[in-house]
Amino acid sequence: MIYQTVIGLEVHLQLSTKTKAFCGCIIDFGRAPNTCVCPICLGFPGTLPVYNKEALNSAIKVALAFNCQIQEHTKFDRKNYFYPDLPKNYQISQYDLPLSRNGYLYIYRDNKPKRIGITRIHLEEDAGKLIHEDGQSLVDFNRAGIPLIEIVSEPDLFSPQEAFDYLTNLKSIIEYLDVSDCDMEKGSLRCDANISLRKAGSLELGVKTELKNMNSFKGVKDALSFEVGRQAELLDRGGDMVQETRLWDAEKGVTVSMRTKEGAKDYRYFPDPDLTRFHINQDMIERLRLKLPELPQEKLQRFMKEYSLSEYDAKILVSSKEDARFSEECIRIYPGKDKKLMVNWLIGPLLSEANSRKVKISELNITNDELISLIGFVERGEISGLSAKGVLSQMIDSGKSARELIIESNLLQVSDTEELSKIIESVILENTKSVDDFRSGKTNALMFLVGQVMKKSSGKANPKIVGQLLSRRLTDA
Amino acid sequence: MAIDNETIRHVAHLARIDLQAKELERLHVQLHEILGFIDKISNLNIEDVLPASHILPISNVLREDIPHTSLTPERALENAPSKKGNFFSVPKIIE
Missing domain, CATH: 1.10.10.410 (Arc Repressor Mutant, subunit A)
Structure with a gap:
């Protein structure tokens, strides 16, 4: 049987404000356990949470960048459940009046754009961290109350690769906004995936599973690919799909049922009486819209136009905000007329040095001026292109200048x-x-x-x- | 609105309250009365009343993103029934 895969993603993102969502405890991941806590984030009775203005501004910026409609009225609700990492026994979240709805972002396959809907982006708070030991679980509440936003996509993704592309583009846009670390390994970006299969051509959605515990974009893609195979095989055998949550085991490369108790989740959402509503007016939205930086897609178009770059080259350069800044500065100060020569250095030798060191090109230990000085030696015919690549590598390792290294290694070409x-x-x-x-x-x-x-x-x-x-x-x- | 014992048990379970048969009986009567009060609302004419999620006429209460002094771990853990080092400790919750 031929099936169509249908995927929707839920991304949780920690906002990098100085302090937590509802109290002034600082956010710092290096601190000793339970040193960034106070009566509010520990959920003591009688305390009053007040939302962080910066978190609200960041969240609105994200919503605008994803073309969402900001809702005029929004409020916080309590999502009630018991778990030791949740000090109040409820999470402050948003239910029926989320911050924003109906957004979208584009993914590209073979240069063709596909629009992926975003159902909603809402505000919530993080829970604490649990460490499991023999016979006990230890709780650190430093993370409890860190502002989160949840970005929920429509079930518009039709393959694990599309899910991967969606996440990559989403991360790139958020990095440009500078509102979150977006580091999946550190947990500042987390992703759950809903996936179901349906008979090709059918419009009705199949029974879905929810996948959790992926800690990289590749993990999300791998978990989804495994699940496509598992569900197809089950359906082919005429088996019944159960709606369930499954955990990704990256080592074994399989998803495993979480075997939770039966019964639908009953969170008994209700408006949090400790927090006021928000009225977000057009003025506030426009003020924040003006603060939005140039986003990846706009930058891509501009690079192609201003520097006559191919889409392929431009895409590499704009994929990270810092790399785009570094590259643009290089192109700007490069004295040669043909900017393409500079671009070739960026996406050629420099990118391969970055890849082999597993960092971004902007994180390499080399300045724009030094890079251009090295290229100058090649263009004047003083060293060969091949030795220049070696020099580049040494420059990054040693921090020495191109001139120093070329003289040290006696690389000047003999033209005499x-x-x-x-x-x-x-x-x-x-x-x-x-x-x-x-x-x-x-x-x-x-x-x-x-x-x-x-x-x-x-x-x-x-x-x-x-x-x-x-x-x-x-x-x- | 009537409430049955099954619903009361479900709500009690969600609140992690273990009810004895006698308590269940007593709560049945009490909850029935409480829901009766709430039922009265449906008999009122509320056409001109706007829905409200908050009883006070205030909105947009926000704080600046400025750090305050947190508790020391000793103070934070002072009333914890069980702790280990700087951590709160609870019975192990996963296998």
């Missing part, structure tokens, strides 16, 4: 014709057969001879000049 002629003469004497070949019309032999000269000069001879000298020498005689 007198010195080169001496080497050429000895190469001619040692390779009479190739010389004859060349003279009898086998032009390829010249390349071999140039190679021999390069070898004798330990790669320092300027190959262009060697070629000219050699061919003149061999045709004149």
Whole structure:
């Protein structure tokens, strides 16, 4: 049977405000357990939470960046359940009047845009952290009360790859907004996935499973791919799908049923009487809209236009905000006319250095000026492109300047014709057969001879000049 | 509105309250009365009353993103029935 996969994602994002959502305890992940806590985030009776203005502004910016409609009236509700990481026995969240609805973002496949709907983006708070030991669970409430937003997508994603692309684009936009670390490994971005299969062509959704416990975008994709296979096999066998939550086991590469007790979740949401409603007026929205930075898609279009970049090149450069800033600065101060040469360095040698070190290009230990100084040596013919790549790597490792390293390693190309002629003469004497070949019309032999000269000069001879000298020498005689 | 014992048991379970048969009986009577009061609302004419989620006429109460002094862990853990180092400790909740 042929099935269509239907996926919806729920992304929880920690906002990087200085203090928590409802109290002034600072947010700092390095602190000792239970040192960033107070009567409010510990849920002591009689305390009053008051929402963080900065968190509200950040959340509205995210909602605007995802083209959501900000709701005029919004309020907080209590989501009631018991778990040791939840000090109040309810989580402050939003139920029927979320901050925003009806947004979208685009993903691209083969340069074709596909619009993915965003159902809602709402405000909530994080729970504490649990550490499980023999016979006991330990609770650290430093994380309890950190402002979160939840971004819920429509079931518009039709493959694990589309889910991956959605997450990548979502993260990129949020990084540009500078409102969250977006680090899945650190838990500042978390993602749950709903997935179901339906007969190809059918409009009715199948029974879904909810997947949790993925700690990377690749993990999300892998868990979804596994689930596609599992559900297809089950449906082919005529088995009954159960609506359930399954945990991704990254090591074994499988999803496992959480086997929770039966009965629908009953959170008994009700408006939190400790918190007032919010009226968000058009003024406030427009003020925040003006503060939105240039977003990845706009930057992409601008890079393509202003620097005549291909979509492929531009996409690499704008994928991270910091890389885009670094690259644009390089392109701006690069003195050459053909900016494409600068771009080639960025997406070529520099990107491969970054990839092999598993960092972004902007995180490499090299300044724009130093990079351009290195490229200058190549363009003036003073060092070969190949040695330049080696120098680049050493610059990043040592922090030394291009000039220092080139002199230290004696890499300056020999362009001095007198010195080169001496080497050429000895190469001619040692390779009479190739010389004859060349003279009898086998032009390829010249390349071999140039190679021999390069070898004798330990790669320092300027190959262009060697070629000219050699061919003149061999045709004149 | 009538309430049956099954619903009372369900609500008690959600609140993690273990009810004895006698308590269940007593609560049945009490909850029945309470729900009776609430039922009266449905007999009122509320056409001109706007829905409210809050009883006070205030909105948009926000605080600046400014740190305050947190509790020391000693103070935070002072009343904890069980602790280990700087942590609150509870019976293990996963297998």
